[in-house]
Amino acid sequence: MSEAAGQAFTERTGEPAVECRGLSHRFGAVQALDGVEFEVEAGEVFGLLGPNGAGKTTTIRVLVTLLRPDRGTVRVFGLDVVRNAMAVRRAIGYVPQQLSADQSLSGYENVWLFARLFDVPRAQLRSRVWEALALMGLEEAARRPVVTYSGGMVRRLELAQALVNRPRLLVLDEPTIGLDPVARASVWERVQELRARTGMTVLLTTHYMDEADRLCDRVALMHRGQVVALDSPVHLKRSVGQGATLDDVFRHYTGSQLEESGSFRDVRSTRRTARRLG
């Protein structure tokens, strides 16, 4: 199964997976994005880092075609996210910040719904749903209602929903927020396994610097709607000094502590997620 899946997932064309140019967006008085520039190479794990309110989620929302930007362009595998929204959607698997599986359905039914919405051919439907569930280690729990799942299991189920379409680009917005350390580890383990097996491009946002350090090939540090630094974690740390952490790098480029620069608005949705998790 993994062989076939791997071939369908992997596509190295030399074309960037994501190309973001001069991206700006304003919500009323708040300039959420102010000329965001970055490029994600096909096959890499790329992290958008920054405190709450830095513009990570807004960037993601433009990228997955949910938000039309005021200015700038974003291309996913060469496809413009505004003009070719439908084609971009077919290339992307998206997991939003909140735990968003349908509690009134079973795990299998949740993944089935997304297989249908991505027009997976009927003949392959069952096998593709089971394949995605197996990738996330959820075969045993598949028939149980999602209400009985733990937070980590729900997150893995969402990954299965995003993977059933065999996307070329997996977009994860704060994939481990609100999860306990064990669940966090299990989610990352699965993402790394998947990546090793398929070579899929992964774009994720996080404000856990240690996770980004360990998992990402390259990271972009975002601050007040701009990318202030972009490189591999190793290079970024070396540029700042001996024994520096990504936190130090962030302080170096923004002059502020990560924890201090967050805004109130995003904390709300984080709390909501935490509450849903119980």
Next chain:
Amino acid sequence: MSAARAEPHVASAEVRSRWWRQLPSRVWTFWMVELYRIRHDRTELYTRAIQPALWLVIFGETFTRLRAIPTGGLPYLDYMAPGIIAQSGLFIAIFYGIQIIWERDAGVLAKLLATPTPRVALVSGKAFAAGLRAAIQSVIVFALSAMLGVSIDWNPLHLVAAVLVVMVGSAFFSTLSMTIAGVVLSRERLMGIGQALTMPLFFASNALYPVRVMPGWLQALSVVNPLSYEVEALRGILVGTPADLALDALVLVSALAAGVMASSALLARLAR
């Protein structure tokens, strides 16, 4: 970075012209999801049968004895049963927008909108899912009516037609609910507006009494109330009263189309 990169030709016009092709697939998908939900939890089906049962048993039985309402010779219970069937669908559908607000808060809506599903197809899928739930509910009310001795026309074709009318009518009321959801953006306000709407919709219709006994201003409301057309069609199909079925179908289908357009236009507000 060559500025003149060839744009792959997936023109938006092409995508736009394809929404109707995806429509049946999405409607079927959301029907199945609704059936899965009902299979996991049937309690709502039973609890929602209580209110129509009370209307039929208490209100219906009493007014049958009163003979206060000119029904054109029909026993009053026979006259009101189609009204109660339509009402039970209305009550399900008018709060359906709550689900879409919940889905927005939980991030589900963002995920749905990031799939290659045109908004019109997504809203239609949701609307017909509400219609399906109402149709299944209506079967229970059919059975209740039969037990109370309502002389329903058991011709299978008529029953199928009646279920279809309930489905389209309720699908419309769910789009009304989703439209309001797109305006008010909160569950509490939608609950309030839904409560405030159900009674006028119900009483400014021919569900319990003929339109001609109403005061003029209420008659005017009844004329623009889709519930009246739903009830007229159901009454015509199930108990054989005179009904302009073509007009009823036209009104219900047009109302549904308008509701789908309005709520899919407002979906962007919810997704923001």
